[in-house]
Amino acid sequence: MKNFKNIFTLLVVALTGLSLTGCSEDDLDTNPFSQSGVNIVGFGPSPILRTNEIRITGTELGSVTAVAFPGNAVVQRDAFNNADGQNIYVNVPDESVPGKIRLLVGNDTVATSTSLLTFEEPIEVTSVSPTSGLSAGDEISIKGEYVYNIAEVVFTNGVTGAPVIAEDFTYTSRKEIRLRVPLAAETGTIKLNDGAEWEMEYKDTLQILQATYTAVSTTTAEFGQQITISGTNLHTVETVMFPGGVTSDFTVSDDHNTITTNVPTETKSGAITLVLYSGASITSDVVNVPTLAITAISKDADLRVGDEIVLTGENFDRITSVTLPGVGEFSNYKATSTTLTFTVPEGMTDGNMVLTQNSFISVTQKLVMHSDLPEQTIWAGEFTCESWSGNQELAWGGYDWSSVAAGTTLKFYYRKIKAGEWACISLRHGDSWGNLPDPIPGQYDLDEDEGVLSVAFPQNVLDDLVANGGLVITGANFVLTKVTVPLVSDEIDVASFSYWEDQSANISYPIQISWSENTGKIRIMRTGLADLGLKVGVSKLIFYKEGTGQIQLNNPNWGNPITDAELFDWEGEKTQLETVFTQEMMDCVTGTTSDGWSETAFIIQGDGLTITKITVLP
Numbered sequence: 001m002k003n004f005k006n007i008f009t010l011l012v013v014a015l016t017g018l019s020l021t022g023c024s025e026d027d028l029d030t031n032p033f034s035q036s037g038v039n040i041v042g043f044g045p046s047p048i049l050r051t052n053e054i055r056i057t058g059t060e061l062g063s064v065t066a067v068a069f070p071g072n073a074v075v076q077r078d079a080f081n082n083a084d085g086q087n088i089y090v091n092v093p094d095e096s097v098p099g100k101i102r103l104l105v106g107n108d109t110v111a112t113s114t115s116l117l118t119f120e121e122p123i124e125v126t127s128v129s130p131t132s133g134l135s136a137g138d139e140i141s142i143k144g145e146y147v148y149n150i151a152e153v154v155f156t157n158g159v160t161g162a163p164v165i166a167e168d169f170t171y172t173s174r175k176e177i178r179l180r181v182p183l184a185a186e187t188g189t190i191k192l193n194d195g196a197e198w199e200m201e202y203k204d205t206l207q208i209l210q211a212t213y214t215a216v217s218t219t220t221a222e223f224g225q226q227i228t229i230s231g232t233n234l235h236t237v238e239t240v241m242f243p244g245g246v247t248s249d250f251t252v253s254d255d256h257n258t259i260t261t262n263v264p265t266e267t268k269s270g271a272i273t274l275v276l277y278s279g280a281s282i283t284s285d286v287v288n289v290p291t292l293a294i295t296a297i298s299k300d301a302d303l304r305v306g307d308e309i310v311l312t313g314e315n316f317d318r319i320t321s322v323t324l325p326g327v328g329e330f331s332n333y334k335a336t337s338t339t340l341t342f343t344v345p346e347g348m349t350d351g352n353m354v355l356t357q358n359s360f361i362s363v364t365q366k367l368v369m370h371s372d373l374p375e376q377t378i379w380a381g382e383f384t385c386e387s388w389s390g391n392q393e394l395a396w397g398g399y400d401w402s403s404v405a406a407g408t409t410l411k412f413y414y415r416k417i418k419a420g421e422w423a424c425i426s427l428r429h430g431d432s433w434g435n436l437p438d439p440i441p442g443q444y445d446l447d448e449d450e451g452v453l454s455v456a457f458p459q460n461v462l463d464d465l466v467a468n469g470g471l472v473i474t475g476a477n478f479v480l481t482k483v484t485v486p487l488v489s490d491e492i493d494v495a496s497f498s499y500w501e502d503q504s505a506n507i508s509y510p511i512q513i514s515w516s517e518n519t520g521k522i523r524i525m526r527t528g529l530a531d532l533g534l535k536v537g538v539s540k541l542i543f544y545k546e547g548t549g550q551i552q553l554n555n556p557n558w559g560n561p562i563t564d565a566e567l568f569d570w571e572g573e574k575t576q577l578e579t580v581f582t583q584e585m586m587d588c589v590t591g592t593t594s595d596g597w598s599e600t601a602f603i604i605q606g607d608g609l610t611i612t613k614i615t616v617l618p
Contacts, residue, residue: 033059036060037060038059039058039111040056040101040103040111041057042056042058043056043117046196047120048092048117050093050119053089053090053091054089054090055087056087056088056101057087057088058103061084061088062083063110064077064083064104064105065105067101068101068103069092069093069096069099070097070098070117070167071096071099072095072167074104075091075093096117097169098195099167100117101117116151116196117195118149119146119149120149121145121146122145122146122198123145123146123194123200124144125147125200125202128140128141128143128190128204129141131204132206132207133207135208135233136182136185136233136277138181139170139179140178140180140181142176142177143175144175145174147175147176148173148174148177150177150192150193151195152166152195153192154190155206156185156186157184158186158278162182162184162186162278164179164180182277183238183277183278184277184278184279185278187205187206187208187210189202189204190202190206209233210233210236210276210278211231211232211233211236212231212232213230214231216228216272216285216287217230219285219286219288221288221289223264224262224265226260226262227260227262227263227287228258229260229272229284231257231282232256234274235256236276236277236278237252237275238275238277239274240259240261240272242273243268243269244266244268244270244359246264246360247264248263248264249261249262259274263289266358267289267358268361270287291315291361292355292357292362292363293313293315293363294365295312295314296311296312296313297309297310297365300367303368303369303370304369308341308344309342310340311339311340312338313338314337315337316337316340317336317337318357319357320357320358321354321356322342322354322356323353324345325348326347326348326349327345330345340355344369348369349409349456350368350409350452351366351454352364353365364447366451368454375485376486376492377482377483378399378483379482379483380482381482383480383481385473385474385475385477385478386476386477387476388474392474393473394472394473395472395473396470396471401465401466401470402462404462404485407456407457407459408456409456409486410456410483410484410485411452411454411484412452412473412480412482414446414450414479414480415481416449416450416477417479419449422445423475424446424476424478425444425446425453425478425480426442428473428474430465430469430471430472431469434468436461436464437461439458440455443475446477491542491615492617493613493615494615509612511610512609513604513605513610514608534581534586534618535581535618536583536586537581540578540579540616541578541581541614541615541616542577542616543577543613544612544613544615545609545610545612546610547608547609547610548572548609549570549607550569550570551604551605552567552604553565553566553602553604554602554604555587555602555603556603562585563582563584564582565582
């Protein structure tokens with residue numbers, strides 16, 4: 001240990017204001033004596049011997065009525081050795097301990113030193129007891145020589161340590177100090193210091209008992225209900241936290257074995273977390289609170305305005321808000337504990353109905369409105385997206401997004417790869433996977449193991465797709481099987497062809513069909529033809545043409561012509577030829593022909609015509 005006799009320790013305190021000197025308006029005043037009010041600028045010597053004189057320097061010290069040394073040793077002004085406006089000379093009381101000096105005016109502390117007063121005598125620690133079976137609040141004894149010069153005892157704690165300062169010791173003498181184990185202490189060694197340069201780590205480990213959990217008085221509780229948590233050393237619990245991060249007030253029993261608290265009104269079922277002063281935590285058994293649940297719905301698809309919908313479940317009388325897709329918050333419903341009834345209002349769209357109980361409890365129900373328009377499939381297949389890290393994407397750079405009407409709802413048909421687990425679809429534009437503009441969010445969480453995600457595309461989003469390379473789909477844990485748009489016109493172009501002889505060679509309009517030149521074997525391969533809502537005896541297949549001649553339809557394996565599907569125009573007076581869908585034609589569309597052929601296609605052949613477009617009229 002170093003001795004610092006007769007050394008004046010200057011302790012510069014933080015200035016509460018800055019003033020300009022007369023030398024230059026750019027120079028700041030760093031003179032600590034220019035402060036207003038009572039301030040301690042410094043004191044010394046430190047370390048010091050008890051009963052020796054110390055000088056305290058500062059500002060406006062003439063108003064100070066007493067000096068309080070650490071350890072509650074107070075020297076009144078009439079016992080000062082000398083004093084003026086900037087200095088106080090006083091002897092350090094023998095009962096002082098390491099710590100901060102305070103200046104008093106009457107009973108009020110008006111200034112506190114920023115550094116610790118420390119003492120010279122060399123500290124020697126000979127024993128610490130007890131070292132085992134300790135709980136927070138138990139008293140330990142540290143013995144030795146000049147141990148009253150110890151300024152701080154720091155107990156082991158996860159990160160910062162758990163200190164006890166000299167002024168909080170329960171007993172102080174030259175040869176012994178006593179102190180209580182702090183609430184934040186954990187098993188480990190203790191470190192001691194004198195507030196200056198001396199420090200030591202005691203050789204033996206202190207075994208400190210931690211809080212434990214044994215039971216909760218009930219695992220089925222009502223909101224606001226009082227419950228009891230049992231365990232040991234529960235006085236070391238700083239916070240009782242319910243699911244959702246909601247804290248509650250609590251009391252600890254005198255024997256430290258129980259905590260009494262109330263279930264907050266804003267929480268959900270789950271384990272209670274007891275956060276200790278040390279920063280560690282322990283958890284209780286799961287406590288279940290009454291929770292909203294949907295078990296059945298009278299009708300969730302093909303809904304029309306005016307339909308009455310009845311949901312069955314639990315705790316519907318606890319609902320605080322109902323939100324309908326396309327409508328927003330909705331209040332015109334009736335609820336009992338087991339049922340919720342409402343009438344489909346004007347403006348409701350496909351999407352999730354959300355029932356909210358509190359900030360942490362809500363449930364959703366998928367609702368699909370009736371549509372008189374059939375859907376047109378714009379993509380179909382098996383796109384598997386396992387995870388974001390897989391960097392998987394499906395892109396439609398070539399799709400004509402400018403042809404999609406503003407407000408059109410696209411439907412994304414999916415199934416989860418892993419049922420019951422979280423999944424999402426993310427919609428972005430084609431250039432660098434950039435985010436689509438509002439109101440399209442970054443991702444859509446998928447609620448069902450197999451279902452349909454419906455997303456309305458406003459004009460600004462469609463413009464973004466046109467300008468930025470089309471649509472990109474990515475996400476996690478789903479298989480995309482189909483994407484559709486509602487039909488926005490009567491006739492639907494079904495142009496998707498391949499040569500019979502070489503199915504991989506796509507062709508486009510115009511199509512010349514000629515028996516003699518062997519160009520009449522063209523197969524219509526329209527993806528999703530079966531999804532267009534076609535009806536036998538109602539829907540039509542229409543060929544727009546130039547020239548004179550004949551069109552004949554064959555089934556997918558080019559076996560036999562389809563009965564009543566020969567179209568003639570030998571005079572060349574018509575611009576289009578059409579036929580109403582027969583059952584035989586529908587079998588080709590759905591892949592259920594009598595010979596077992598499963599492809600959804602037609603073969604067209606004929607002679608003498610140029611086909612400029614092929615459409616269907618549902």
